[in-house]
Amino acid sequence: MAYTEDSIKRFERIVAILIQLQSKKIVRAQEFAERFEVSVRTIYRDIRSLEAAGVPIYSEAGVGYSLVDGYKLPPVMFTHEEAGTFVAAERLMQKFMDESLGKHFQSAMFKIKSVLKEEQKERLEAIRSNLLVSSPSDRMFNQNVPDALEILLEAVAEKRQVMLQYQSIEATEPGERFVEPVGVFHENRNWYLFAFCHLRNDYRQFRADRIFGIGRTGLQFNRAHENLDHYLNRERQVIKKTVRLSVEKEKARFVKWDRKHFGFVSERQAGHKIEMLFECDYENNGFARWFMMFADFVDILEPAALADQVRDLLSKAGNRVEAVKTGAE
CATH class of the missing domain: 3.30.70 (Alpha-Beta Plaits)
Structure with a gap:
């Protein structure tokens, strides 16, 4: 049987869809379509092909697709190019993330490297020794709060309030704020938290390097929030x-x-x-x-x-x- 270039591309796309389904709880058809630059109708056909092959996929109209709990793929194999990206990611994590997340990523990298072939490990080490990322001129995080980003991301995922010791640009000393974190973003060489502030009774942005203390509270959010893009796009459109x-x-x-x-x-x-x-x-x-x-x-x-x-x-x-x-x- 002769395989055309289109059929090979479709096979690669279907495999990539399967991998993405395992990496995320729910994926919308539109996400797949945008990633692979195909129509949503094409994605529907690919999903049906996976189902016909015996892959247990759960779908819900208006929500998306997910793999049935318990279904696992065989061990993933990486190409040379994919493995090479880990080195760049590791260097960036070391320079642009807080200390706590950097350690977690280093631990994850050891696990990833453990499944690589010897040839790939040698290639990675050769790249690693010749790839440098300069430190930012200013600290992105307060060195006395090494786990700020980790706690904030945890709070976003679990919808729990956090307590900040935060020094605004006009203040001479840090003040206490209880906030409901909506999301974290990097812009203009700084990390920012976007959150609902109980002190101001409104949404505010907090720069990470001005956070002098942070603590988990165990308190659930008092309100439902839209996703981060919703608020940032709204602000940018206004100004x-x-x-x-x-x-x-x-x-x-x-x-x-x-x-x-x-x-x-x-x-x-x-x-x-x-x-x-x-x-x-x-x-x-x-x-x-x-x-x-x-x-x-x-x-x-x-x-x-x-x-x-x-x-x-x-x-x-x-x-x-x-x-x-x-x-x-």
């Missing part, structure tokens, strides 16, 4: 405003660094320059401060209010420099 910059063509590559964190949407060539479009909140001076790194070769096309912010910041900076210079003399 978005248009910013247009004009950049010298030969220097545009320098502005690409970090621009996605400031709402970059698109760019187009305009004569000898590149116009960049952003949708963001520029009113808190964050965008203006980022812009100042490139101010000698970037023009603000709009809005005028952003140009005023930059002018004001430059004036203040000039006054401070002059004051120090005068004092030194």
Whole structure:
């Protein structure tokens, strides 16, 4: 029997679907469709093929698919490429996670490596010794709270409140907060907790490096919360405003660094320059401060209010420099 390229791809997709079903309690057909870039109807056919092969799949309309409890796959074998990704993941975990989760991941890596072939282990060690990830310039977590991220993720999963000793940017000392964690996310080189704060009686973001203490409470949530995307998307939609910059063509590559964190949407060539479009909140001076790194070769096309912010910041900076210079003399 001759196998076509399409039939091989379908076989690989069905195997991947089976593996994903075992890795997650419930998976929606739409998730499979987006991952494999096929139609939902195609996923339905693949699921029926697995069922015909004797795989016990439970489905519920409007919810998704799951494997019947107790069904296990044979031991998983990794390709060279898949095994190689473990090294990168391990390095990133060591630098960008808190100490507690880093240790758990290291333990998990020992278990994963134990099922690899000797050749794969040798390849991994060769990659590991030649892959370095620099530490962030600032600590992402308070070194006195090494298990902050672990406790927060546990609280999200178990829907339990946590107590934080948190120092807001305007406070001189940490204060006590009881919060209901909704989710944790990484943005602009920092980890954040998004949670319902009982002190403020509203949803708030808490930066991980400002958490000076954390404790489990055993208290269940007092309310039901939407998922993290719901709240973050809602906030971003409310504050978005248009910013247009004009950049010298030969220097545009320098502005690409970090621009996605400031709402970059698109760019187009305009004569000898590149116009960049952003949708963001520029009113808190964050965008203006980022812009100042490139101010000698970037023009603000709009809005005028952003140009005023930059002018004001430059004036203040000039006054401070002059004051120090005068004092030194």
